[in-house]
Amino acid sequence: MCLAVPRALSAEEIRDVNARYHDVAADHYDAKWGIDFGDVGQAQVLAKVRKALGRDVPRFERSLEIGSGTGYFTLNLMLAGAVRAATCTDISPGMLAALSANAQRLGLEVCTVATDAEELPFADGSFDLVIGHAILHHIPNLAQAFREFARVLAPGGTVLFAGEPSRYGDRVAQIPKRAAATVAPLWRRAIGARPAPPAEGGAPEASLEGLVDVHAFAPGELTGFARDAGLTDVRIAGEELLANWFGWTNRTLEASAHPEDVPWGWRNYAYHGYLALQKVDRALLESRLPAALFYNLIVTARKPA
Numbered sequence: 620m621c622l623a624v625p626r627a628l629s630a631e632e633i634r635d636v637n638a639r640y641h642d643v644a645a646d647h648y649d650a651k652w653g654i655d656f657g658d659v660g661q662a663q664v665l666a667k668v669r670k671a672l673g674r675d676v677p678r679f680e681r682s683l684e685i686g687s688g689t690g691y692f693t694l695n696l697m698l699a700g701a702v703r704a705a706t707c708t709d710i711s712p713g714m715l716a717a718l719s720a721n722a723q724r725l726g727l728e729v730c731t732v733a734t735d736a737e738e739l740p741f742a743d744g745s746f747d748l749v750i751g752h753a754i755l756h757h758i759p760n761l762a763q764a765f766r767e768f769a770r771v772l773a774p775g776g777t778v779l780f781a782g783e784p785s786r787y788g789d790r791v792a793q794i795p796k797r798a799a800a801t802v803a804p805l806w807r808r809a810i811g812a813r814p815a816p817p818a819e820g821g822a823p824e825a826s827l828e829g830l831v832d833v834h835a836f837a838p839g840e841l842t843g844f845a846r847d848a849g850l851t852d853v854r855i856a857g858e859e860l861l862a863n864w865f866g867w868t869n870r871t872l873e874a875s876a877h878p879e880d881v882p883w884g885w886r887n888y889a890y891h892g893y894l895a896l897q898k899v900d901r902a903l904l905e906s907r908l909p910a911a912l913f914y915n916l917i918v919t920a921r922k923p924a
């Protein structure tokens with residue numbers, strides 16, 4: 620028997636797949652990931668930034684977001700008063716269109732630019748803050764991307780990325796995912812849900828899903844990219860352990876069922892359970908356990924003044 624070994628995608632193909640996958644995902648992205656622009660969303664984002672900086676969140680004058688998606692990070696930071704003027708970039712025009720619609724609904728003015736993170740169309744020293752959430756693991760050449768982040772940052776400016784999958788945490792998250800997939804038929808029977816319909820119109824998205832994530836990180840790797848780009852004061856933190864296991868269990872169960880059959884009460888339990896466990900992680904675990912154990916990593920650094 621001859622087994623075909625899948626060919627690794629080139630950097631260009633990874634970018635293309637990311638743009639196409641996220642263009643299709645943009646329409647239902649906020650609903651799928653529970654993205655919120657109210658008090659909950661603002662508190663979540665401020666907590667991440669505070670954790671990253673290790674101090675109260677100051678007000679940044681000019682911020683640039685990389686891979687901004689529908690605006691989770693930037694729009695919440697603007698609403699919370701932590702950012703004055705914002706530029707949001709993404710490789711997916713569909714995501715930027717969703718972001719602009721969110722910004723308009725929230726009464727915020729944001730500049731959007733469709734671009735690849737490795738080639739930023741901005742002059743040197745244009746921003747005081749370069750941020751991103753759940754983006755670095757999609758970028759083929761991170762050394763080049765970090766050089767660009769450092770270049771567009773003004774002296775003394777801050778780089779801050781959160782929500783990056785840690786290699787160890789990602790491996791451990793397979794346990795709740797597999798366990799949930801095993802019990803999913805029983806769970807569906809218990810809540811009276813039909814199995815999820817096979818993807819048809821959404822087929823392009825489903826078929827690209829396994830190709831968009833290209834890295835999971837050991838904390839030292841992120842530190843290395845930042846230092847090699849000339850950044851200093853590099854800090855790494857970890858977040859979400861219990862919350863993540865709980866979240867992946869519920870997401871795997873929900874994905875196995877017909878969306879119309881998942882009761883509101885269940886979704887409410889999953890959402891509030893996740894928020895409660897985030898608080899437990901924050902209060903008890905994050906300051907005591909090594910960053911590598913957590914599902915998400917946060918990296919922050921500074922451009923020398």
Ligand SMILES: C[S@@+](CC[C@H](N)C(=O)[O-])C[C@H]1O[C@@H](n2cnc3c(N)ncnc32)[C@H](O)[C@@H]1O
Pocket residue numbers: 634637638641685686687688689690691692708709710711714734735736737751752753754757758759782
């Ligand atoms: C997982 S989503 C996160 C979106 C948003 N930051 C959030 O947290 O909700 C990753 C985003 O990165 C964008 N992206 C992927 N590869 C990129 C690249 N090479 N350059 C810029 N953006 C990219 C995707 O289009 C997508 O919007």
